[in-house]
Amino acid sequence: MREEKKKRLEAKGWKVGDAKEFLSLSDEEEAYIELKLRLAERLRERRRHRRLTQVDLARMVKSSQSRVAKMEAGDPSVSIDLLVRSLLALGTTNRELSKIISSSRIA
Numbered sequence: 001m002r003e004e005k006k007k008r009l010e011a012k013g014w015k016v017g018d019a020k021e022f023l024s025l026s027d028e029e030e031a032y033i034e035l036k037l038r039l040a041e042r043l044r045e046r047r048r049h050r051r052l053t054q055v056d057l058a059r060m061v062k063s064s065q066s067r068v069a070k071m072e073a074g075d076p077s078v079s080i081d082l083l084v085r086s087l088l089a090l091g092t093t094n095r096e097l098s099k100i101i102s103s104s105r106i107a
Helices: 003-011 019-023 027-049 054-060 065-073 080-089 094-102
Strands: none
């Protein structure tokens, strides 16, 4: 959020914070959510880079298109296991996975 907008909101009595504060997340919960979002973002990028549809990826990982859409959207019902398996199916190397895990979120 832009600083000027934040100041305007605070001047009108609004409290401005982040998702961690709003949801009372622990450091571990925040890190877990961020990891899942990074994996989901990279999955979408990698699928598009390979010019595959969600249906194509679903066939590769023996899932459904709607499940792939949920994976790419960072849906909480999607396991990290499925995200990692899908990235591996798209040719992601262990080294690339380690970079995703250790990096900051893309957004």
